[in-house]
Amino acid sequence: MRVLRVLLVVLLAAGGFLFVYVVQWLRERHARGGPIPFSRAHILEHPLRPLIHPQRSTLEKFRFKPGDTVLELGPGIGYFTVEAGRMVGPEGRLLCLDIQPPMIGALRGRLEERNVTNAHPMAGDALNLPLADNSVDAAFLVTVLGEIPDRPRAMGELRRVLRPGGVLSISESLADPDYQLEDSVRDLCRASGFEVLDHSRERLGYTMCFAAP
Incomplete structure (x- = not known):
């Protein structure tokens, strides 16, 4: 009986976390446009996020390797950044671009701490990337694409800064208020000249990788 009571408590706690997450998701869905404001950045570190987007296994799908120069577009406060930095290694560079200076300040502190x-x-701004042409080997966006107001222009900018054959990775989750449908992402990238390399489905979402022309 004691084991059953413990199991019941665990299930109730998990259900409570899920309920709070769904409520937050709905509030964000109906209350905002554009990126999550810094005042709500704690959502990016929600306890359930590792179940939906585990850092290492998500990043391993993005096809970058040690020594690469990689662009992380929309890092927020750095949920993926620390692990991505480790993966590109000391010879690589991770460029973390966010439109909100407070997010960048928090991210900088996190990187120094780690x-x-x-x-x-x-x-x-994703619509005017402060990077030279053909200057990065790979770029990735995790639940960021839907926050960009002019997505075709952003794709053009990503194509400009990626080296020929460079990899663009886009990961989406149904838990995100700005979730983008798979077909719309594929069509958007193809219209900008990208070629589909890989498409994998995961918990409540998917990842697509594209090659730059």
Whole structure:
């Protein structure tokens, strides 16, 4: 009986977390447009997020390797950034671009705390990337694409900064208020000249990888 009571408590706690997450999701869905404001950044670290988007296994799908220069577009406060920095290694560079300066400030503090020296936070706009042409080997966006107001223009900018054959990875989750349908993402990227490399489905979402022309 004691085991059953413990199991019941665990299930109730998990259900409570799920309920809170769904309520937050609905509030965000109906109350905002654009990126999550810094005042709500704690949502990016929700206890259930590792179940939906585990850092390492998600990043491993993005096809970048040690020594690469990688662009993380929309890092927020750095849920993926620390692990991505470790994966590109000391010879690689991780460029972390977010439109909100407070997010960049929080991210910079996190990187200093974790002693990640190859990640470089910068404030900037996806519609006008502050990077040279053909300057990055890979770029990734995790539940960010739907927050960009002019997605075709952003795709054009990503195509510009990626080297020929560079990999663009887009990961979406149904838990995100700005979830983008698979067909719309595929069509958007193809219209910008990208070629589909891989498409994998996962818990409540998917990841697509594209090659730059």
